[in-house]
Amino acid sequence: MITAIARSKVNLYLHVTGKRADGYHLLESLVVFPELSDRITIRKGKELSLEVTGPFADSIGSTEENLVLKAAHLLKSESRIDAGAHITLEKNLPVAAGIGGGSADAAATLRVLNQLWDIDFSDDGLSRIGLTLGADIPACLYGKPAIMSGIGERISGLQKFPKFHILLVNSGHSVSTRDVFNRLRITGEVPPAGDFNAATTRDLFAGLTPMRNDLEMPAREVVPVIGEVLSAIREQKGCYLARMSGSGATCFGLFEDSEAAEAAVHALRARRRPGWWVQAAAVGP
Numbered sequence: 001m002i003t004a005i006a007r008s009k010v011n012l013y014l015h016v017t018g019k020r021a022d023g024y025h026l027l028e029s030l031v032v033f034p035e036l037s038d039r040i041t042i043r044k045g046k047e048l049s050l051e052v053t054g055p056f057a058d059s060i061g062s063t064e065e066n067l068v069l070k071a072a073h074l075l076k077s078e079s080r081i082d083a084g085a086h087i088t089l090e091k092n093l094p095v096a097a098g099i100g101g102g103s104a105d106a107a108a109t110l111r112v113l114n115q116l117w118d119i120d121f122s123d124d125g126l127s128r129i130g131l132t133l134g135a136d137i138p139a140c141l142y143g144k145p146a147i148m149s150g151i152g153e154r155i156s157g158l159q160k161f162p163k164f165h166i167l168l169v170n171s172g173h174s175v176s177t178r179d180v181f182n183r184l185r186i187t188g189e190v191p192p193a194g195d196f197n198a199a200t201t202r203d204l205f206a207g208l209t210p211m212r213n214d215l216e217m218p219a220r221e222v223v224p225v226i227g228e229v230l231s232a233i234r235e236q237k238g239c240y241l242a243r244m245s246g247s248g249a250t251c252f253g254l255f256e257d258s259e260a261a262e263a264a265v266h267a268l269r270a271r272r273r274p275g276w277w278v279q280a281a282a283v284g285p
């Protein structure tokens, strides 16, 4: 039996730099992986099966459509292996929330089954398979601070990266990534790429300030309450910057120390609207 954590993904900025002929968008994004995660447990078995538990188990669609099972079936066919597995997914992260939950789960499944089934695919091989299921899967397979580009397949790790704390707030409204990209109108200049091999937290936060998330405006058309969430985060003492992650609707605030981030969690939980999910976590190199 192998247990693996599937960490949330946050896009600290996300610039859309172009569009491919097939409709997929070219991106440049700094991704990090806060210590908030789903959990995958896999045991060897004859068939492939999945059980979903945890606070957000009921938010996912059918088991057959779960990215965990899709990843397992794909790995099985790509490796032509005759094996099964019993998989349990503890779903702790909100679904369709812009923090990569499904992609993180699929990435963890590929990694664990590659080991459990003795397949020995390389990281690049797993990444190529993962990309066919979701553009965020290569980044989630890498799992460390990185600049993501292309449609998500190009991952460039950062050599130096400081530690900080992140506040995550989701209003409970799920967002379709496809819908948000479809609403996007590409206009204006893309801010120049920064150097994010930052030694200090202050340098990192300062470098992020002129950046943006180009998906915020289209996501706010679908979920207007994102504006209220961002304001509520910005009001918190010690919050350096607030922004939306991925295609939304989860928004984040950046803090230098854990005390300020935890105080913000308490303050927001005390006054939150029903259904708001509020968490804080460390982010590190």
Ligand SMILES: C[C@](O)(CO)[C@H](O)COP(=O)(O)OP(=O)(O)OC[C@H]1O[C@@H](n2ccc(N)nc2=O)[C@H](O)[C@@H]1O
Pocket (backbone or CB within 6 Å): 011, 014, 023, 024, 025, 026, 027, 029, 098, 103, 133, 134, 135, 136, 137, 150, 151, 152, 177, 178, 181, 246, 247
């Ligand atoms: C927004 C991000 O979360 C940023 O990290 C990702 O780009 C989205 O990754 P994902 O959820 O794994 O996305 P996918 O499941 O591959 O794609 C969902 C839909 O989003 C659109 N899509 C996705 C990624 C991308 N680079 N360009 C796109 O236009 C496509 O319409 C696609 O059909």
Ligand SMILES: Nc1ncnc2c1ncn2[C@@H]1O[C@H](COP(=O)(O)OP(=O)(O)OP(=O)(O)O)[C@@H](O)[C@H]1O
Pocket (backbone or CB within 6 Å): 059, 060, 061, 065, 066, 067, 068, 089, 094, 095, 096, 097, 098, 099, 100, 101, 102, 103, 105, 106, 136, 175, 177, 246, 247, 248
């Ligand atoms: N294991 C899974 N966890 C979450 N969602 C899943 C899973 N498997 C399939 N899905 C489906 O995938 C869709 C997107 O969910 P997910 O939570 O990955 O979105 P997201 O957080 O917006 O991801 P991203 O940040 O990569 O765009 C949902 O419609 C959900 O029903």
